[in-house]
Amino acid sequence: MLALIFLVLLLLLVQVFLPGHYLTQQVGPQAQMGPRDNLPEPSLQLARARRALGNLQETLPIFLVFAVLAIVLGEQGWVSLAGAMLYLLGRAGHLVCYMAALSPWRSISFTVALGGLVLMALPLLPHIWA
Template identity: 65%
Template sequence: MLLIIFLVLILLLVQVMLPGRYLTEQVGSEVQIGPRDDLPEPTRELARSQRALANLQETLPVFLTLAILSIVLGEQGWLSLAGGAVYFLARAGHVICYMRGLSPWRSICFLLGVLGALAMAIPLVPHIWS
């Protein structure tokens, strides 16, 4: 599970860097390193990268909580690991689909990520009553 956590965090790092890359491309590095008070409307790529990052940040706390609980509670069986892998692959697919404007694939990737997180939660359910 630890490897999957690291992979998801690397994905987060990549997604955090994307808006900065597109902003620098749009306004130049001198404006980008300044206070950025009067920025122009974002380009399509910049806006998409910002929304994709915000979307990942909405689901990341749930994933990390489930992943850490599975480690702490010793529930790193096949269902937890498969769910974590599905979450990671779906989130990687989600950012690709988001950046390329691929509908309905973006929504399908989002749903697969949610299903991956649910799969991670199933082995944890018995611990609620213990």
């Protein structure tokens, strides 16, 4: 589980750097390093990268809570690990599909990641009543 947490955080790191990369492409390094007060409207790729990052940030806390609970409660069985892997693959697919404007694959990837979260939650449910 710990390895999957690190891989998801690596994906987050990639997504955090993407908007900066596209902004530098759009306005150049000088404007990127400056105060960024008068930037033009974002390019298509920059806007997509920002939206994809925002979307990841909506579900990442849920993933992290479920992953840490699985470790603490000793629920790192195949269901939890499969859920974490599905989350990682779904989120990586979501980024690729979002950046390439691949519909409906973007939504399908999001649903795969959401299914991974559900799988991660299942082994934790009995602990609510314990």
